Amino acid sequence: MKSFKFIFFLLFCIFFNLNNVFGENAKVDEISKNLRCLICQGQSVYDSQSEFALSVKTLILIKLESGSSEKDIYDFLKSKYGDWIVYEPEFNNYTLILWILPLFLFIFGGFLIARKVIINKR
Amino acid sequence: MLNLIGNYSLVFALITSLILAVVSFINFKSNKSLDFNIFGAVVLQFTLICVSFFTLIFAFIYSDFNNAAVYYNSHTSKPLFYKISGTWGNHEGSLLLWVLVLSLFTLIFLFKSKKLFNSFRILTIFFQQIITSGFLFFILLLSNPFQLILPTPNEGLGLNPILQDPALAIHPPILYLGYVGSSIIFSSSLAALTCKYVNKDWAAEIKKWSLISWIFLTIGIMLGSIWAYYELGWGGFWFWDPVENVSLMPWFCLTALLHCSSVLEKRATLQSWTIILALCTFILSMSGTFLVRSGILNSVHTFANDPERGVFVLIFLTFLVLISLFLYFKFNNFESKPKSFFLSRETAIIMNNWFMMYFLAVVLVGTVYPIFLEVFTAAKISVGPPYFNQLIIPFLIPFLVLMALGTKLDWIKTKKFKLNLNRIAILILSILISFFIVRNLNTKVLFLSVLISASLYLLLISIIDLKNQKFKWSQRISHLAFSILVISIILNSIFSEEFSVNMKVGQEKIISNSTINFEKISKQEVDNYTSIKAEIEIKQNENKLIFYPELRLYKTPETITSEADIKTNLFNDNLLVVNYLKGSDYLNIRYQKKPFMFLIWFSAVMLGLGGILGLRDKLK
Numbered sequence: 001m002k003s004f005k006f007i008f009f010l011l012f013c014i015f016f017n018l019n020n021v022f023g024e025n026a027k028v029d030e031i032s033k034n035l036r037c038l039i040c041q042g043q044s045v046y047d048s049q050s051e052f053a054l055s056v057k058t059l060i061l062i063k064l065e066s067g068s069s070e071k072d073i074y075d076f077l078k079s080k081y082g083d084w085i086v087y088e089p090e091f092n093n094y095t096l097i098l099w100i101l102p103l104f105l106f107i108f109g110g111f112l113i114a115r116k117v118i119i120n121k122r
Numbered sequence: 123m124l125n126l127i128g129n130y131s132l133v134f135a136l137i138t139s140l141i142l143a144v145v146s147f148i149n150f151k152s153n154k155s156l157d158f159n160i161f162g163a164v165v166l167q168f169t170l171i172c173v174s175f176f177t178l179i180f181a182f183i184y185s186d187f188n189n190a191a192v193y194y195n196s197h198t199s200k201p202l203f204y205k206i207s208g209t210w211g212n213h214e215g216s217l218l219l220w221v222l223v224l225s226l227f228t229l230i231f232l233f234k235s236k237k238l239f240n241s242f243r244i245l246t247i248f249f250q251q252i253i254t255s256g257f258l259f260f261i262l263l264l265s266n267p268f269q270l271i272l273p274t275p276n277e278g279l280g281l282n283p284i285l286q287d288p289a290l291a292i293h294p295p296i297l298y299l300g301y302v303g304s305s306i307i308f309s310s311s312l313a314a315l316t317c318k319y320v321n322k323d324w325a326a327e328i329k330k331w332s333l334i335s336w337i338f339l340t341i342g343i344m345l346g347s348i349w350a351y352y353e354l355g356w357g358g359f360w361f362w363d364p365v366e367n368v369s370l371m372p373w374f375c376l377t378a379l380l381h382c383s384s385v386l387e388k389r390a391t392l393q394s395w396t397i398i399l400a401l402c403t404f405i406l407s408m409s410g411t412f413l414v415r416s417g418i419l420n421s422v423h424t425f426a427n428d429p430e431r432g433v434f435v436l437i438f439l440t441f442l443v444l445i446s447l448f449l450y451f452k453f454n455n456f457e458s459k460p461k462s463f464f465l466s467r468e469t470a471i472i473m474n475n476w477f478m479m480y481f482l483a484v485v486l487v488g489t490v491y492p493i494f495l496e497v498f499t500a501a502k503i504s505v506g507p508p509y510f511n512q513l514i515i516p517f518l519i520p521f522l523v524l525m526a527l528g529t530k531l532d533w534i535k536t537k538k539f540k541l542n543l544n545r546i547a548i549l550i551l552s553i554l555i556s557f558f559i560v561r562n563l564n565t566k567v568l569f570l571s572v573l574i575s576a577s578l579y580l581l582l583i584s585i586i587d588l589k590n591q592k593f594k595w596s597q598r599i600s601h602l603a604f605s606i607l608v609i610s611i612i613l614n615s616i617f618s619e620e621f622s623v624n625m626k627v628g629q630e631k632i633i634s635n636s637t638i639n640f641e642k643i644s645k646q647e648v649d650n651y652t653s654i655k656a657e658i659e660i661k662q663n664e665n666k667l668i669f670y671p672e673l674r675l676y677k678t679p680e681t682i683t684s685e686a687d688i689k690t691n692l693f694n695d696n697l698l699v700v701n702y703l704k705g706s707d708y709l710n711i712r713y714q715k716k717p718f719m720f721l722i723w724f725s726a727v728m729l730g731l732g733g734i735l736g737l738r739d740k741l742k
Contacts, residue, residue: 029622034506034508036504036506042361042363044506049701049702049703049704049710051704054703082502083501083502083503083504084502084503084504085504086504086506087504087505087506087507087508087509088506088508088509089503089504089505089509094495094499094501094503095491095495095503097487097491098487098488098491098495098505098509099513101483101487101491102480102483102484102487102488102513103513105479105480105483106476106480106483106517109476109479109480110476113472113473113476116472117464117469
């Protein structure tokens with residue numbers, strides 16, 4: 001029921017603000033570039049003109065005008081739609097390996113090379 | 123009738139393939155020579171697959187809706203060119219193309235390898251046949267392009283309009299030539315391992331094949347990204363989309379292999395590593411096909427979703443990996459390596475491989491991790507551009523500097539590494555220029571200036587090296603191309619400007635320093651779609667540009683695509699794209715200024731040219 005109200009509210013916003021809301025706010029663009037459009041295939045909210053994307057853009061604008069910070073907006077959207085919506089995976093237990101593994105492999109590779117070069121020197 | 127011919131030539135091709143596998147294995151065991159039978163069978167197999175492929179093309183040209191693949195992907199009103207390209211624009215047809223290329227490469231290998239060791243050739247054919255029969259089984263059982271529909275429908279469903287584009291029509295075949303080229307590298311590595319043939323001759327042989335794959339892969343990736351740039355209407359050319367990543371992974375691996383096989387060729391060392399890279403390249407190409415075709419990836423490119431197919435490819439892939447691992451551990455005992463010194467060309471190439479493997483690891487982990495996470499914990503995360511940029515861009519700095527310095531080293535041992543005054547002067551010059559470039563920016567100035575300095579340094583060194591007779595032309599051209607590519611991408615991402623605005627016909631708006639005038643709109647019926655063309659004028663200071671972006675309304679299937687209007691010159695692209703806003707008479711207008719786009723495409727072509735020059739040297 002809550003989400004129903006939320007969607008209704010957003011649709012309301014769209015119909016009344018459609019023409020003067022978008023495109024003129026650089027901050028909205030910046031944030032919406034880091035968000036996935038959930039109903040599109042492989043498009044960001046910024047790139048999409050779908051109803052979902054438009055409503056999220058409106059939401060960002062309203063949040064910004066009411067003084068929310070960038071982080072607040074991301075957190076709000078994450079709590080609403082899950083981590084799937086943001087393109088930058090946050091660093092936590094789930095994503096530890098994601099962030100560390102490539103760096104570990106780099107160091108490991110460096111170690112192998114160093115060992116080879118040192119052995120060859122002897 | 124056509125369908126029957128196509129279907130049965132595939133069945134016979136499969137039988138030939140199985141027989142060939144058995145015969146070549148027996149010949150290998152009994153040390154017999156590569157006889158005429160094997161030759162004949164390979165030619166026959168290629169002919170059969172060719173027949174099958176051309177029947178499918180004919181079915182598309184004559185819109186034979188009796189055929190399911192044609193029915194689902196074609197339409198009588200489609201232009202001839204797209205009817206033909208529709209053949210491989212779908213899952214079934216694209217796999218048939220895979221196999222066609224596979225058998226073509228087997229044939230070429232057979233004809234071009236006459237000077238090589240006999241049992242090595244026979245074994246390579248054997249492994250090629252295992253791959254070919256796997257694919258033929260897959261096609262015949264799970265994605266047969268010759269399935270019938272009864273009663274015959276009168277009209278087809280049409281090809282997804284965003285795929286009706288010249289760049290995308292030739293993108294899959296070229297990419298596949300790259301992917302499948304690596305099958306020869308794979309088979310010949312397994313063969314060379316088994317019959318202890320990992321030596322200079324073999325290195326020279328796989329270098330040819332890796333060059334061929336690499337050229338097609340480079341051009342294929344570029345075509346895909348050109349298509350994304352003007353057709354998807356986002357004005358970007360690389361999105362770190364899983365399907366793009368999947369084509370980039372074998373590219374990193376091949377690039378590493380290209381450099382590494384020179385070491386094996388010149389110095390007879392690094393055998394195991396070369397083998398590992400050679401095997402990984404094909405495994406990555408195969409996994410690419412698996413990930414894309416099984417629909418596991420959530421992305422714009424996934425048009426075919428079918429879990430059964432995924433399971434088949436997964437089993438086949440596991441099988442190939444297990445064979446590779448088994449043979450690798452069984453036969454991996456190479457003679458001790460000759461000495462090399464720290465300051466040598468070998469070390470520089472190892473460094474190149476080190477970074478290539480790191481980039482590969484980032485892309486691989488970033489692409490595959492979300493899938494595993496979802497399977498094991500049900501948590502769904504997105505790994506997008508911020509992740510890749512953060513992990514890759516900082517590592518570019520040492521990579522670019524090493525690339526600039528590495529080519530200066532000699533094989534075995536560099537006597538004296540002279541601190542050349544010229545080189546220091548170039549370094550200082552690039553630092554100065556980069557400060558000049560970034561001075562007006564207000565974010566991350568230090569990081570960007572170091573990054574730009576490094577890429578400028580490589581660029582200047584590569585330009586100077588153009589005159590250096592010590593290097594081959596292929597190296598000079600491709601290194602220069604790579605440096606232009608890197609610096610254009612960096613400058614492009616820093617200096618791109620854009621805005622988007624919603625407007626009606628006749629409106630005028632002012633955004634920062636530009637005046638936008640939505641002049642007119644016109645409607646026109648073309649072939650198989652309705653075209654809506656807008657005329658939009660953008661004035662910036664003295665400059666005036668008039669754009670004619672287009673919306674295309676397709677009827678079968680019902681889709682709207684937007685065609686950007688792009689004004690290109692050497693240093694700057696001006697791009698304008700309109701999008702339809704549902705339920706209003708407003709259009710979303712998006713204007714972008716993208717510097718150095720031309721140079722990005724130009725350098726990618728030049729990179730391919732470098733590969734072609736290298737191939738010419740090898741074939742002489």
